[in-house]
Amino acid sequence: MVRFDRERAETSAIRLHDCRQQLTGAPPCDRGWAPAHLEMNAALLDPPEDIDGVVARLKLIQVILDSLPPGPGTNRVAAFNALYLTITEQVQAHLRGTDVTDPVFLEVLDVEFARLYFTALASWGAAPGVDTPDAWEVLFRRAHDHRISPLEAAVLGVNAHINHDLALALIATWQRLG
Numbered sequence: 009m010v011r012f013d014r015e016r017a018e019t020s021a022i023r024l025h026d027c028r029q030q031l032t033g034a035p036p037c038d039r040g041w042a043p044a045h046l047e048m049n050a051a052l053l054d055p056p057e058d059i060d061g062v063v064a065r066l067k068l069i070q071v072i073l074d075s076l077p078p079g080p081g082t083n084r085v086a087a088f089n090a091l092y093l094t095i096t097e098q099v100q101a102h103l104r105g106t107d108v109t110d111p112v113f114l115e116v117l118d119v120e121f122a123r124l125y126f127t128a129l130a131s132w133g134a135a136p137g138v139d140t141p142d143a144w145e146v147l148f149r150r151a152h153d154h155r156i157s158p159l160e161a162a163v164l165g166v167n168a169h170i171n172h173d174l175a176l177a178l179i180a181t182w183q184r185l186g
Contacts, residue, residue, distance in 0.1 A: 039140075039148075040133045044072045052130040055123045059100045059115050062122040066093040069129070076151075085129075085151045087158035088165025092125065116184055121177035125169060143168035 041048040051069055056062045070093060073086035080086075099118055103111050128144035140148060147164040150156055156164075 039136070041072065041076065041129075043077070044075050045133055047072050047075075048129065048133055052126050052133075055126060056119060059096070059103060059118050062119055063093070063096055063100055065122070065126065066096060069126075081158075082154070083151050084153060084156060084158065084161030085147060085165070087161040088147060091162045092165065092169070096122070113181065113185065117177055117181045120180040120184070121169070121173060123180075124173040124176055128168070128173075141168070141172050143172035 048069070051065065051072060056065050066089060070086060070089050073083045073089055074080040076083050076086075096118065099114070102108060103115060108114055125144075128141055128148075131138050131140040132144070132148045147161060147168055150161060150164065
């Protein structure tokens with residue numbers, strides 16, 4: 009029988025995090041959402057409670073990301089946000105359709121899933137010492153890296169959202185719904 013060694017797993021995760029920090033490839037960058045950090049902080053204050061709130065928040069975040077220098081269409085995080093907004097609007101449109109057998113579960117899952125993205129955005133703009141999940145940091149560090157295409161950036165965001173956030177969103181959904 010193999011037993012889970014939590015201390016060894018945590019040590020390995022810390023070592024992996026430290027090694028990732030040393031990797032080159034992403035240009036040096038400042039954390040945060042300057043010069044729109046106040047707008048982003050305000051947008052991320054209160055988590056949405058329903059899918060309509062998620063869509064509204066994604067739209068607001070899109071405006072903020074598109075306002076960052078050097079101009080609209082240049083921020084790689086905005087590429088992911090635009091894709092995520094489109095997907096969420098599709099979920100919203102089909103949520104009450106006959107093909108959805110449990111709309112309450114799906115809406116709560118969508119909200120919990122989005123909250124994790126919003127938390128990652130907030131952590132990137134927080135004071136030093138606040139950790140951003142590694143999966144999200146890969147995208148956020150490349151916000152102005154024009155060596156990657158908007159499509160590649162969107163894939164980085166999808167990877168972070170699915171591989172890091174989905175399991176956490178499912179747990180939060182089950183906890184909320186009992």
